[in-house]
Structure formats: structure tokens, C-alpha cells
Amino acid sequence: MKFLLKGLRNGLGAIIAFISWLIPVSKIKRTSEQQQKADKKTVSIELYQFFACPFCIKIRRVIRRLNLNIVTRNTQTIGSEFRDEMQQETGKVQVPCLKITNGNEVQWMFESDEISAYLNKHFG
Numbered sequence: 734m735k736f737l738l739k740g741l742r743n744g745l746g747a748i749i750a751f752i753s754w755l756i757p758v759s760k761i762k763r764t765s766e767q768q769q770k771a772d773k774k775t776v777s778i779e780l781y782q783f784f785a786c787p788f789c790i791k792i793r794r795v796i797r798r799l800n801l802n803i804v805t806r807n808t809q810t811i812g813s814e815f816r817d818e819m820q821q822e823t824g825k826v827q828v829p830c831l832k833i834t835n836g837n838e839v840q841w842m843f844e845s846d847e848i849s850a851y852l853n854k855h856f857g
């Protein structure tokens with residue numbers, strides 16, 4: 734039963750991801766200098782996510798709209814490198830999660846609304 738529900742959830746998520754991919758986003762426009770600046774900042778940001786999670790799809794749309802080069806890390810597979818890292822560092826697996834590295838300091842940001850607000854504030 735649990736297996737069936739998980740499959741259904743992933744299937745629905747994949748359909749949402751496909752629909753989201755079909756719907757165009759109007760991307761923010763930057764000069765090449767501004768884009769370089771943004772790229773420099775996003776080098777230290779990673780999105781820990783599941784492909785078919787609706788909250789992650791929402792954040793990927795924000796990233797597309799803001800035209801950001803943010804690396805995504807798949808944390809869905811049990812035993813995978815990034816899932817284990819997240820579990821060890823934060824004590825839980827919840828996506829979407831933004832990992833922001835600032836020198837030796839690492840900030841793990843949960844909650845799609847908070848992540849969206851952060852990205853809009855810094856890159857909007």
C-alpha cells in the first residue's frame with residue numbers, strides 16, 4: 734500500500750513537472766556583467782530536491798525565472814550521497830532545501846516560501 738501511494742505521488746509529481754516544463758516562464762533580463770555577478774554568487778548555492786516534488790518544482794520555476802545557475806542535488810534515492818549528507822548535517826530529509834555556503838559557514842534553508850523569498854530578495 735505504502736509502495737503504491739509512493740508510486741502514485743511520484744507519478745503525479747512527474748506530470749506536474751512535465752506541465753511546469755511546458756508552461757514558459759518570463760525570464761528576468763540582465764546585462765552580461767550583471768549575469769556574471771549573479772553567477773558568482775550562485776556558485777555557493779545548491780538546491781537539494783526531488784524531481785517530482787511540487788514544492789521543488791515551484792522553486793525550480795523561481796530559479797528559471799530569475800535566470801540563475803544553481804546546481805540541483807537529487808536527494809530522493811535512499812543511501813545516495815546528498816541525501817545522507819543532508820540527513821547528517823540537518824537531522825532530516827526535507828525538500829526543497831537550499832544549501833548556502835559562505836566560507837566555512839553553511840546555512841541549510843528549508844520551506845519553499847522562505848527559499849523563494851530569499852532568491853527574490855537577492856536576485857530579483
Ligand SMILES: N[C@@H](CCC(=O)N[C@@H](CS)C(=O)NCC(=O)O)C(=O)O
Nearest residue numbers: 786787788826827828829844845846
Ligand atoms: N512546507 C514545505 C513542504 C515540503 C515537503 O512536504 N516536502 C516533501 C516532498 S514533496 C518532503 O521533503 N518529504 C520528505 C520525504 O519524502 O522523505 C515546503 O513548502 O517546502
